[in-house]
Structures are given as C-alpha cells and as structure tokens.
Amino acid sequence: MPHKILILGGTAEARQVAGVLAARGDCDVVLSLAGRIGNPIGQGVPVRIGGFGGVEGLAAYLKETAVGLRIDATHPYAARISANAAYAADEAGVPLLALRRPGWERTDGDRWTEVDDVAGAVRVLGGAPRHVFLTLGRQDVHAFEAAPQHYYLMRSVDPVEPPLALPNLETILARGPFETADELALLERRGIDALVSKNSGGAATYGKIAAARALGIEVVMVRRPALPEVPSAPTVHELIAMAGHWLGPVAARGV
Numbered sequence: 374m375p376h377k378i379l380i381l382g383g384t385a386e387a388r389q390v391a392g393v394l395a396a397r398g399d400c401d402v403v404l405s406l407a408g409r410i411g412n413p414i415g416q417g418v419p420v421r422i423g424g425f426g427g428v429e430g431l432a433a434y435l436k437e438t439a440v441g442l443r444i445d446a447t448h449p450y451a452a453r454i455s456a457n458a459a460y461a462a463d464e465a466g467v468p469l470l471a472l473r474r475p476g477w478e479r480t481d482g483d484r485w486t487e488v489d490d491v492a493g494a495v496r497v498l499g500g501a502p503r504h505v506f507l508t509l510g511r512q513d514v515h516a517f518e519a520a521p522q523h524y525y526l527m528r529s530v531d532p533v534e535p536p537l538a539l540p541n542l543e544t545i546l547a548r549g550p551f552e553t554a555d556e557l558a559l560l561e562r563r564g565i566d567a568l569v570s571k572n573s574g575g576a577a578t579y580g581k582i583a584a585a586r587a588l589g590i591e592v593v594m595v596r597r598p599a600l601p602e603v604p605s606a607p608t609v610h611e612l613i614a615m616a617g618h619w620l621g622p623v624a625a626r627g628v
C-alpha cells in the first residue's frame with residue numbers, strides 16, 4: 374500500500390518536496406493549493422485547489438482520504454492554514470511535518486524598518502510623498518489606499534482585485550525569481566525611495582533586498598506571523614530526510 378501524503382503548498386519548496394516524494398515510487402502524493410494564483414505553474418503531482426473549510430474541514434478531508442502524513446510547506450505568512458494544520462493533526466491523529474523557511478537576516482548596509490503588520494507599514498511611510506515599491510502580494514495592499522500621497526509601483530503575479538484606488542500607481546505583473554541586477558535597474562528607473570516587503574526568506578525574491586541595500590533605500594519589512602511549533606526542517610533536503618524516517622527506506626518496502 375502506498376503512503377498517502379498531503380502536502381499543503383503554494384511555494385517552490387512544496388513543489389520540490391512533492392517531486393522527491395512522488396519519485397520514491399511508494400508514495401501517493403496530493404498537493405493542496407489555496408487557489409490564490411489564477412494560473413499556477415505545473416506542480417508535477419495531483420493537485421487539489423481551495424480551502425478545506427477550517428480545522429474541521431481539514432480533519433474531515435484527512436479522514437476521508439486516509440492521509441497518513443501531512444507536510445505543511447506553505448508560505449511563511451500563510452499563518453491560518455499552518456495553524457489549522459497543527460490543530461487538525463491532533464484531531465485526526467495524522468502526523469505533521471513542516472518546512473519552515475528561515476527569514477532573511479539584516480546585514481551591514483541594510484536600512485530596514487520592521488513593522489508588525491501592513492497597517493504599520495502604511496504608518497511608517499509617513500505623510501510626505503514618496504516613491505514606494507510594493508512587493509507584498511496582492512492580498513495585502515489595499516491598506517495603502519489610506520496613503521494616496523505616494524507614488525506606488527506595485528508588483529504581483531495576478532492583478533489586484535478590486536483594483537487599487539490610488540491616483541499615482543503603476544503595476545507590474547510578474548512571477549519570480551527576480552535577479553538583483555534587474556531589481557537594481559527597476560528601483561533606479563522608478564526613483565524608488567522605500568520598498569515594502571515581507572520577510573519571505575529564500576533566494577527567489579532576495580534580489581530586491583540586495584538591490585535596496587546597494588542603493589541605500591529603506592526597506593519597510595513586515596515581520597513574520599507566529600506559527601505553531603511542530604516538528605520542522607528549514608530546507609527541502611532536511612524535510613525529505615525527516616519524512617524518510619517516517620516513511621522508511623524505499624528498498625525495504627520492495628519498490
């Protein structure tokens with residue numbers, strides 16, 4: 374009998390974990406996406422899309438589909454689904470492992486102003502007009518409508534819905550990874566003097582942070598939300614090793 378594994382995804386790491394586990398040959402992997410992106414790139418394994426209906430919905434899904442192992446490899450700011458996963462683990466008695474990607478660390482030359490939430494980011498931009506690069510993702514940007522005095526450059530994978538009601542707005546639709554040299558050119562071209570970012574961690578979107586440092590631009594960094602304490606690993610490689618302890622060696626199962 375194959376191991377039934379549910380991976381809560383939406384990140385490159387989730388896709389990589391799914392690929393490695395599926396390639397073992399003894400795992401039946403399903404990857405779950407929130408459905409935030411209109412046209413997600415191929416995940417390489419069967420995918421289900423959309424919320425489960427809270428903790429109860431997730432627990433019911435685990436029971437119905439006889440999942441034997443869950444992996445939370447969601448985005449570091451997707452705190453609700455991570456919390457639901459941790460609670461549903463107790464209810465359904467299904468083990469949970471998490472991939473917790475480390476955040477970026479401030480380094481020499483960085484000009485970071487850290488805030489607890491997006492409303493805090495709006496506040497620290499201040500009253501005087503600035504040239505702001507918003508890289509928060511489209512779910513979190515409507516709060517900036519409270520500060521229409523700034524010029525905004527907004528980048529997201531899909532268009533913001535409903536559109537941002539801001540008088541001085543330019544939008545870029547693009548999916549990472551983004552190279553530092555391209556980010557540097559973009560910041561210079563648009564005369565950006567403040568970059569608003571989550572502390573997503575990882576290499577794919579670090580280019581903007583490195584570029585801001587090189588140009589001495591302030592980064593308004595929204596701190597990470599608290600996530601539940603569950604057995605976790607910081608990288609795909611280490612998570613696969615953890616999962617391997619639970620799954621056992623491939624050869625021992627005769628596949």
Ligand SMILES: NC(=O)c1ccc[n+]([C@@H]2O[C@H](COP(=O)([O-])OP(=O)(O)OC[C@H]3O[C@@H](n4cnc5c(N)ncnc54)[C@H](OP(=O)(O)O)[C@@H]3O)[C@@H](O)[C@H]2O)c1
Binds near residue numbers: 381
């Ligand atoms: N989710 C992503 O793929 C993703 C990717 C990049 C960035 N982020 C950032 O994370 C923050 C919160 O995003 P969010 O609203 O997606 O997460 P969230 O606040 O943790 O989740 C909200 C609800 O969406 C559903 N959900 C989230 N992830 C899911 C998954 N992998 N499979 C099935 N259902 C899922 C769940 O609905 P039910 O309660 O109904 O199960 C969950 O309660 C935002 O700042 C966003 O920009 C998210």
